[in-house]
Amino acid sequence: MKLSGDLKAFEGRIGHQFSDPALLVRAVTHASMSSANRDDNQRLEFLGDRVLGLVMAQALLERDPGASEGQLAPRFNALVRKETCAEVAREIDLGKVLKLGRSEMISGGRRKMALLGDAIEAVIAAVYLDAGFDAAMAMILQLWGSRVDTVEDDARDAKTALQEWAQARKLQPPKYVQTDRSGPDHAPVFTIAARLETGEEAQAMAPSKRAAEQAAATSLLAQLENDT
Template sequence: MSGQRVKLAADLAAFATRIGHDFRRPELLARAVTHASLSSPTRPSNERLEFLGDRVLGLSIATALFQQDGTAAEGQLAPRFNALVRQETCAEIAREVGLGDVLKLGRSEMLSGGRRKEALLGDALEAVIAAIYLDAGFDAARDIVLRLWGDRIEKAAQVDTRDPKSSLQEWAQARGLPPPTYTETARSGPDHQPVFTVEARLANGETASGTAPGKRAAEQSAARALLARMEQQE
């Protein structure tokens, strides 16, 4: 085994320790961290695992929320669920466990900052969850999910988990206004780690801006700020 392969195996073993699972089939973890940019006929990417992991994650979180609050209606559980399984949350947890450090990426993806990209991190975490599920079953995967998500699950019932863009659009439609518009007004930072500033605007002339590492996150930040202002004025 070459020195590079030895290092990769050691890095993956350290990552497995961080997330709390001892893989009986370490090849599953290796596949879970392999992006399509480095895949080949003999080296499959993590895309199929991502598909499966999304479902394992969803069932784990839905069950936890259902059991946590026996009085919550479906309309209360759904936004909590969406907040916990959305890409931003998965990427945040992926960063906490250092998943980006062990991603196997093609050269172009690596040079473009793939290890920090929200979509790649979120997808890879779902693939890792699937790898655990295939390696040790649903209970093991669920236990890892609950540990990694930690008090986020409990806090979901205590914070506003509405999607800001959807909420702002609903606010506008309820008052006879067309959907808000979003305009990128600034972009800073290096190409591999850009920071976006986006302006949200309502047809009544009200605006607010948001800044974040991702364009979608910046739009949500702007929508959240604008919605808060509109609700305060009522």
């Protein structure tokens, strides 16, 4: 099988040239584009998620031999969560080479966080099957880059930090309320308010509820720190 020019360029961006190009084609084929003669990337995604997890677990253990399981777990979660995977996918312009059905293309599938996160996991599996674990590990560590070394800064997400702040003061957990939704169905923008029972509140907007909640929590934490 001969790869298209876009996929050859993508090989360069991930630093791996496939011995079996069909694996890459399958990795970038979304279920909306599958058919009796074309496999989608869902099974590869399943495998790639496990390969990514093993690579990150090993990397964290090697970088901090003295860390406890309680310290490692949040770092691990920050490195493998869907948002991080989607960030990496955007950096290598994975959306450009995805094979999508018409409905996904119309709804902005090339920019969707979940779809991009799943696709990078499928690409990881494709490299693993094509060249083995060491090749997959090398690619992952290259693409994740400094995230592995700076993960401590991201390990406690803002919602968790805000909840811990409230618990330490014997307050009820923060509430997250959607106050607005704008934009077309394929590219919505959510406005979420993070609220404490004491009256403090902060709002934020993002293309997903989860991201808006995180942003609102970050804003409220900053507000609380300034007040103190």
